[in-house]
Amino acid sequence: xxxxxxxxxxxxxxxxxxxxxxxxxxxxxxxxxxxxxxxxxxxxxxxxxxxxxxxxxxxxxxxxxxxxxxxxxxxxxxxxxxxxxxxxxxxxxxxxxxxxxxxxxxxxxxxxxxxxxxxxxxxxxxxxxxxxxxxxxxxxxxxxxxxxxxxxxxxxxxxxxxxxxxxxxxxxxxxxxxxxxxxxxxxxxxxxxxxxxxxxxxxxxxxxxxxxxxxxxxxxxxxxxxxxxxxxxxxxxxxxxxxxxxxxxxxxxxxxxxxxxxxxxxxxxxxxxxxxxxxxxxxxxxxxxxxxxxxxxxxxxxxxxxxxxxxxxxxxxxxxxxxxxxxxxxxxxxxxxxxxxxxxxxxxxxxxxxxxxxxxxxxxxxxxxxxxxxxxxxxxxxx
Numbered sequence: 001x002x003x004x005x006x007x008x009x010x011x012x013x014x015x016x017x018x019x020x021x022x023x024x025x026x027x028x029x030x031x032x033x034x035x036x037x038x039x040x041x042x043x044x045x046x047x048x049x050x051x052x053x054x055x056x057x058x059x060x061x062x063x064x065x066x067x068x069x070x071x072x073x074x075x076x077x078x079x080x081x082x083x084x085x086x087x088x089x090x091x092x093x094x095x096x097x098x099x100x101x102x103x104x105x106x107x108x109x110x111x112x113x114x115x116x117x118x119x120x121x122x123x124x125x126x127x128x129x130x131x132x133x134x135x136x137x138x139x140x141x142x143x144x145x146x147x148x149x150x151x152x153x154x155x156x157x158x159x160x161x162x163x164x165x166x167x168x169x170x171x172x173x174x175x176x177x178x179x180x181x182x183x184x185x186x187x188x189x190x191x192x193x194x195x196x197x198x199x200x201x202x203x204x205x206x207x208x209x210x211x212x213x214x215x216x217x218x219x220x221x222x223x224x225x226x227x228x229x230x231x232x233x234x235x236x237x238x239x240x241x242x243x244x245x246x247x248x249x250x251x252x253x254x255x256x257x258x259x260x261x262x263x264x265x266x267x268x269x270x271x272x273x274x275x276x277x278x279x280x281x282x283x284x285x286x287x288x289x290x291x292x293x294x295x296x297x298x299x300x301x302x303x304x305x306x307x308x309x310x311x312x313x314x315x316x317x318x319x320x321x322x323x324x325x326x327x328x329x330x331x332x333x334x335x336x337x338x339x340x341x342x343x344x345x346x347x348x349x350x351x352x353x354x355x356x357x358x359x360x361x362x363x364x365x366x367x368x369x370x371x372x373x374x375x376x377x378x379x380x381x382x383x
Contacts, residue, residue, distance in 0.1 A: 004372075006030045007086045009094040009103045010037040011077075012070055013055055016046040018189055018284055019116050022095045022168075024049040025190050025357065029365055030093075036084050038077050038099065041067045058083060074121065075147045078102055078154045091372060094162075097281075102158035110375045112368060114166045114187070117281045118179045119155045121148060156180070164371050166364075169282045169303035185367060188306075190360035191284055191352070195261075196291035198349045199269035205232035206297075206333075207271040209264055209285055210278070212239030217277035217299070217324055219245055224326040224333075226250035231333070234271070236264055268292050273336060277324060280304060290317055290352035293345025297332050299324055309351060311339055317348045 008026045011019065020042075027033060027050050037055035047054070058080035060066055060073050077099045084103060086092050092109055094100040097116035105111040156179075165184035167173035173184040206225070210216045218235060222245050225233040233253045235245070242255070249255060259267070268274065274289035274296045282303035286296045290308070298304045300320030308318040319339075321332035 004090040005088060006033040006091045006093065007089040008033050008035050009081075009084070009086070009092060009096075009100045010035070010055065011096060011098040011100045013037045013040040013042045014067075014070065016042070016049055018168075018282070019095050019097055020046070020049070021190055021192075021284075022114055022116075025360060025364065026093050026095070027051055027053060029361060033093075034089070036086060036103070038080055039066055039070050041070070056084060074098070075151070078151065091368070093368070101162055102154065103161070105161055108379065110164075110372055111162050112164045112166065112371060113162045114168070114364075115172060115176060115184065116168050116189075117172055118175055119151060121151070163375060164367075166367065169306050171303045171306065172281050187360065187363045187367065188355050189282055189284065190357040191287045191291070191355040193287070193291040193349075193352045193356050196265060196288055196352075197269070198291075198293040198345055200293065200345050201270065202272045202294075203270045205234050205271055206273055206275050207234045207236070207267055207289075208275045208277075209236040209268070210239075212237050212241040212245060214241060215278060216241075219248065220277045220324055220326065220329065221275050222249050222253055224329040225253055227326060228252070228330060228333070233275070234267055236267060265292070268294060272340075273297050273318075275329075275333075276304065277329065278302075279324075283307065286318070287352050287355050290348045293349045295319070295336065295343045295348060297321070297329070297336055299329075307351075307355065311335060311342060315344075315347045315351075316342055317351045 008023055010023050035053045035055040038058050039061045040055035040057050060076060060080050063073055081099045081102050082104050086103055087106060092103060092105050092111045094103055094113045096113050098119055101113040159180045165176055165182050167176055167184035167186050168189045170186050173186050176182055176184045208218060208221050210218050212218050219241060225231060226248060229250055229252050235255050236259050238258050268289055269292045271294055274294050276286050276296060276298040279302040286298055286304055287307050289296055296308045296318035298308055298318055298320055300322055309316050311319045319332045319336045321328040
């Protein structure tokens with residue numbers, strides 16, 4: 001897109017996770033772009049993935065304790081994102097799971113939004129988040145529900161400001177259709193599979209790696225393994241649920257907390273299988289485990305259904321369990337162990353390569369070029 005001014009818009013930049021990896025690839029493809037975000041508190045080590053770029057931010061950047069409690073300011077984010085001026089750009093690319101898609105653009109600007117999920121807190125996951133935050137009842141609960149109602153109205157109003165939607169999975173494409181009434185093209189997010197190498201060896205333990213937060217359901221995995229004292233589980237990650245998970249862990253469970261990327265890879269490469277119990281929009285960690293040639297035992301809902309191939313099919317890469325319950329997970333582990341000879345590390349690795357960074361770059365660049373050409377032709381016809 002030579003000669004085109006491009007803006008990249010994020011919800012918030014605090015840690016380098018899935019949404020930020022998409023932004024990093026936008027910057028790789030369009031190194032002269034400008035970056036915008038509600039807040040930007042990235043560390044220097046994470047900012048290297050953005051070629052050192054800092055974002056133009058909103059007033060929330062200077063709110064009290066915004067670095068730690070930025071999500072508490074969610075009700076102010078719709079009006080904040082609307083104050084970012086991107087009117088000088090030909091193309092606006094937003095990476096959105098909250099408010100980034102609400103950036104205001106004009107009729108001569110192409111706005112493409114890569115959606116990780118419609119605003120999670122406000123739509124079909126509202127009740128789950130209210131329960132997790134203890135806001136189901138009382139005045140605070142009533143206020144939270146009112147604010148989420150207002151955010152739903154704002155979220156719907158901003159749909160018309162997006163020319164084309166991209167979804168990170170067919171699961172999210174269905175959610176976009178349900179919530180926004182719009183079709184979305186699926187382009188899977190970039191997974192750095194080349195960072196991982198295949199392993200043909202395994203030791204007698206299972207592994208899960210995750211932030212220890214409620215929706216990741218690491219507590220479910222730990223509870224299930226505590227009922228199987230003859231099977232070892234290693235848990236890598238930190239988070240708000242650490243103390244809870246410590247209290248329910250049996251002697252066969254090792255909680256290793258944070259580990260470097262190199263250490264994490266070494267643990268995954270030696271594991272029998274990777275265990276995943278969350279309902280994710282896509283789920284990058286299962287693909288990373290498959291890049292090591294490791295089978296995945298996963299809760300069979302959400303984006304993981306598009307990356308992992310179940311034992312019931314040809315060339316399987318994992319086993320699904322149907323319910324987020326200890327019994328269902330234990331049953332899946334037993335099925336895995338009874339069919340362990342069906343899993344070929346090379347086939348599993350080949351499946352992971354389908355979700356590579358290279359494929360993402362090719363697909364996303366082709367999509368943007370095609371849509372800009374169509375957009376330009378349609379605009380010229382109206383002159």
